[in-house]
Amino acid sequence: MKEILSLDHVSYTYESEDGESRKAIDDVSFTVWDGEWIAIVGHNGSGKSTLAKMMIGLLFPEEGSVNVFLEKLDAENIWDIRSRIGIVFQNPDNQFVGSTVQDDVAFALENNGVPFEQMVPRVHESLAQVNMAGFLDHEPHHLSGGQKQRVAIAGALAMQPKLLILDEATSMLDPQGRDEVIKVVDDLKRTTGLTVISITHDLEEVLLADKVIVMNDGKLMLTGKPEEIFAHGEELEAIGLDLPFASRLSRYLRQAGVEIQGEHTTEEELVNELWTSHFNK
């Protein structure tokens, strides 16, 4: 397996005026392999966005190293490396540069020297993928919240990146819209081997990941497959996180005296369990 990104004992502290400073990232190490879908979760202020900014060299670690595509990130190679990464920031407004939706999506392509003949179809295709083909000439700042997020995602997809970093990129989409966008990304992952790092508070989305990284107060607390992570229910709750719906419901059902064998993180599994243990005797 090929390594796509690794953090090696990385720490970061934001400068503050009063001299008081706490580490926003404290000795974090992990590796992301080619074609993986990684979910990063953690309480507000636990350091997730700071990690994302370090992955594209917007911030450099004060200790340790960030390696992307097997190169240690430094001031010289960031432009080349960034051209192969698509990133969607937490607030899409901070990301828009074009005065129309299509210019905005085209901007990064133009910067990376994509020829005009290829640019136009790529812009149209990526906007169509997020259902925003009807908004080509709209001004990005004058869109609804969810529409802004869709355009920002289209911008990242149009780059045809090797690595896609999403920082709460679907937080303002309606549930159906969120499922659609996640499906688009998942299809790309399957068909093109895209590697995805998704920062999210959506526990149902976490279930789709190959690997989960749990951040707590700047430190990496746990890492593992979703089922492994969600087996630590109480620890997760103690740091401001929660379990997916099916796990929570299982708990309520047990409290109400219903017998349930094993742990179930999806609705489908839980319905099946109710069927086998109560009707199929």
Place this chain on the structure above:
Amino acid sequence: MDISLQQVGYSYAKGTPFEKRALFEVNASIESGSYTAVIGHTGSGKSTLLLHLNGLLKPTEGVVRIGNVSITADTKAKELKEIRRNVGIVFQFPEHQLFEETVEKDIMFGPMNFGVPAEEARQRAHELIKLLGLPEDVAQKSPFDLSGGQMRRVAIAGVLAFKPSILILDEPTAGLDPRGRKEIMELFNKLHKEEGLTTILVTHSMEDAAMYADQVLVMHEGRSVIVGTPEEVFADAERLKSFRLGLPRSVAFQRDFEKLIGRPLGRLALTEGQLASSIAAALKEEGER
């Protein structure tokens, strides 16, 4: 204060080549002290609708009534002052309402603007910092040097600080961690009940709409297409689907379970707790057969 919308229409950039119609003939009535959830897919007009409820936007057609003030296209800004004092709005993007040098000053701004003495405003700011689960040391930080979820909490604190009687919330939990989401929704609910607030919540969480609202308003392509209690609105999955909306997870699970046992469970499960007790009761009955 009761709120009503009658045949409200709104076009952005009206009269320019960029004119964009966002609302059509919207009708709604919101009783004083009630809790209304507004749901609808991306771009359906929810945020545009909310901006009418504190006079930030004036309808290009129709009338918005807030208490005894009527707002039409011709209403003068001066007449909206009283409304602004009573209506607190948490915007969809917290960055749009943060502006002071420090978090403390940002939260103090609203109350001081409405005549609360500085010391009292400062005290409220510190209480709210705690209540919203922010670290103590944020008070003297710039609100822009915070994480996304921390900014959200400051924006909410800034609105609660001036004690509005109408609380308007545009996806207030987007970006909050799971505990923050639960605690802050509970905080709104507590204030709603104890202070008799009129609460209007835009949300993509069908679960929150089901759990907290007295009334659910469904927006679709700029129109108000359904108004009803959560029980009424979420009982009709087909109709919701035609507006590209789904069921709360508990109701969806209830439907799957009903298929399994081949009969309905009776009442609609609007919370996880209700769902668990309905399922437990049904399994017990099945066992006794």
